Amino acid sequence: MALYNDLISASELTVFARRTQQDINAQSVSLAQFFPDTLTDSDVARYTIANGGLVPAAEYRSYDAESTIGGPRGGRQVALQLPPVSQKNRVGELDQIRSRAGNEQAELKVGQVAADTTTAVLNRIEAMRGSVLETGRATINENGFYADEDLGRKADMTTQAANQWDAAEGAPLDDLLAWAEKYEDENGALPGTILASNKVISAFQRNKQVRDAVGGTAVRNVVSIEELNSVLASYDLPGFTRFRRRVNIGGATKDVLSPDKVFFLPAAGTNELGQTVFGTTAEANAPEYGIAAPDAPGLIAGMNIEFDPYAYWVRVNGIALPVMTNPNASMVAQVLNFAA
Structure with missing residues (x-):
């Protein structure tokens, strides 16, 4: 043609x-x-x-002394x-x-x-x-x-919760805080984005540990998105960003990201x-x-x-x-x- x-x-x-x-x-x-x-x-x-990680810091020097030579941040081609x-x-x-x-x-x-x-x-x-x-x-x-x-990517940057978040023993706040600490140790900063599906966010909203953190489980069985994000903000974490993109691959509908996982990322657009x-x-x-x-x-x-x-x-x-x-x-x- x-x-x-x-x-x-x-x-x-x-x-x-x-x-x-x-x-x-x-x-x-x-x-x-x-x-x-x-x-x-x-x-x-x-x-x-x-x-x-962190860029190696410069050093103080005496007046008229030569500046120390910085090393490259490092990496591989x-x-x-x-x-x-x-x-x-x-x-x-x-x-x-x-x-x-x-x-x-x-x-x-x-x-x-x-x-x-x-x-x-x-x-x-x-x-x-x-x-x-x-x-x-x-x-x-x-x-x-x-x-x-x-x-x-390092193997320990792919992980799993101690217990499923929709299980009675699930402790999503503990999990997120532990992962955020790991992420900060690796990158020198907390994550700027937490991507999750509606399914994950719903499990987080209904979890007992999260409801207790908001103000107790006696009143209702689910916390609002605003309350959820307020709890995360109290730990200097970003609120959840919903992601539910689906595509058709070979005639089958496929999730772009697994709806059963949480993704810690830098801020969007950085x-x-x-x-x-x-x-x-x-x-x-x-x-x-x-x-x-x-x-x-x-x-x-x-x-x-x-x-x-x-x-x-x-x-x-x-x-x-x-x-x-x-x-x-x-x-x-x-x-x-x-x-x-």
């Missing part, structure tokens, strides 16, 4: 796809807040995994191959016949398909962000591409945890796509044409991978459904 630029050019579709990407990433339910997009004119993600992620969708004969009122109607139909196709690509990347965050690994086994890379690296696809350098060299990295969109039957194909392609530049800025704890 040949590239078809007569209705909407590939460069215009690419701009549209990237604006759609910005809109989706700006949503409060996206892990792009913790893995922001980074562009590289390459097919490899190259970055440094920071050792984390990593290079990972960026995998391709793409989808194409068809605008068939009937869609084109119904758009025969003119190019404007046809452009609207192609724009709708391009938005859906871009969303599909970004949903797969979002699912990958969730997998990276939850497991500390970049694992892919799809359509002939295999990768299983350890991204460097770029302290990681990034989503987008490289340069083969199409980006093809003259017919009309992409300027500085704009080559990132998603690329275009429309192909076939003549028997007559149809358009809208395709969005990228090479992208979320990585953790500071993997120990994340901590994951199983708090429900231990049997799973």
